[in-house]
Amino acid sequence: MLIARLIADQQGIETRVDAASNALSDAGMPVALAGMLDFCGDVLQFSLPGGDRSQLIRILVEHFGQTDLLVADHEIEVPRLFVSDMDSTMIGQECIDELADFAGIKDKVAAITERAMQGELDFASALTERVGLLEDLDESAIDRCLTERIRPVPGARTLVQTLANKGCRTVLVTGGFHHFADPIAAQLGFERVVGNRLAVAGGKLTGGLAGPISDASTKLATLVEERDALGEGARVLATGDGANDIPMIEAADYGIAYRAKPKARDAANGRIASEDLTAILKLLGIPRSEWVEG
Numbered sequence: 001m002l003i004a005r006l007i008a009d010q011q012g013i014e015t016r017v018d019a020a021s022n023a024l025s026d027a028g029m030p031v032a033l034a035g036m037l038d039f040c041g042d043v044l045q046f047s048l049p050g051g052d053r054s055q056l057i058r059i060l061v062e063h064f065g066q067t068d069l070l071v072a073d074h075e076i077e078v079p080r081l082f083v084s085d086m087d088s089t090m091i092g093q094e095c096i097d098e099l100a101d102f103a104g105i106k107d108k109v110a111a112i113t114e115r116a117m118q119g120e121l122d123f124a125s126a127l128t129e130r131v132g133l134l135e136d137l138d139e140s141a142i143d144r145c146l147t148e149r150i151r152p153v154p155g156a157r158t159l160v161q162t163l164a165n166k167g168c169r170t171v172l173v174t175g176g177f178h179h180f181a182d183p184i185a186a187q188l189g190f191e192r193v194v195g196n197r198l199a200v201a202g203g204k205l206t207g208g209l210a211g212p213i214s215d216a217s218t219k220l221a222t223l224v225e226e227r228d229a230l231g232e233g234a235r236v237l238a239t240g241d242g243a244n245d246i247p248m249i250e251a252a253d254y255g256i257a258y259r260a261k262p263k264a265r266d267a268a269n270g271r272i273a274s275e276d277l278t279a280i281l282k283l284l285g286i287p288r289s290e291w292v293e294g
Helices: 013-026 053-064 095-101 106-117 123-132 140-148 156-165 178-188 216-230 243-251 262-267 278-283
Strands: 002-007 033-036 043-048 069-072 081-084 169-177 192-196 198-201 204-209 236-240 254-258 270-272
Touching: 002 053, 002 278, 013 033, 013 043, 013 053, 043 053, 053 069, 069 254, 081 216, 095 106, 095 123, 095 140, 095 169, 106 123, 106 243, 123 204, 140 178, 156 169, 156 178, 156 278, 169 178, 169 216, 178 192, 192 216, 216 236, 216 243, 236 243, 243 254, 243 262, 254 262, 270 278
Parallel strands: 081 169, 081 236, 169 192, 236 254, 254 270
Antiparallel strands: 002 043, 002 069, 033 043, 069 270, 198 204
16 A cells, blocks of 8 residues: 655645546556545645555646655554754755865865765765865864854754654764764754764864765664664654665655755655655654644
């Protein structure tokens, strides 16, 4: 079976539900049931006996626009594990780009970041190149960058805190840096952080990393490790925006692309097109009365 949930504008909803249902039936995916969820006012759910997930998403987008949605092959439930990317997912910025601005090279670094997130460059090579450009930058620039530039996206803390309150383990795994990820994780409420470490000597960045690179394979390995520790049947939610998030998004029961690059969005079975991450709580069926406000 397939369960599809999406956040829908109520205006003309019956007409659009009928049109979408007809299109799905024509595509060989008859709708068994469609209607609004009583406990989440603006969430529409379609239940189908089966079908192609990608085609289902395409048809829903055609009739409801680029909305927030989630498709699963089982009854959707609150996950027991949440693994998330940080840059441009839990926070609205790319930390290395903002840090590079203090060295006067933001445009150069941001161009490399964008190509890496689009999947056009090898992530490890792109990271090594960008970090190398930061050589001799004062370590104090990190604290300034955190204070002046880095902000969580709307709903990030509410999402993390609400899931934690429901007994879900929360892990922040990033291709970014512990200098940023550790305080962000503490602010939002993540239990574990996995990321890269900038090498520092004499109060300045050396242009290198301390320890192994945290990349797409690290993100996937972290998800698998944490899922296995919880035992069989533990549902997993993963969120991210770039190409290096694709393996963990594909491995999750609920792999949600947040305002993502096309490759990451296409790999996901869920997507958040709006800005507020509390949309995920709605799609999971958690009533607003049970949210832990950030």
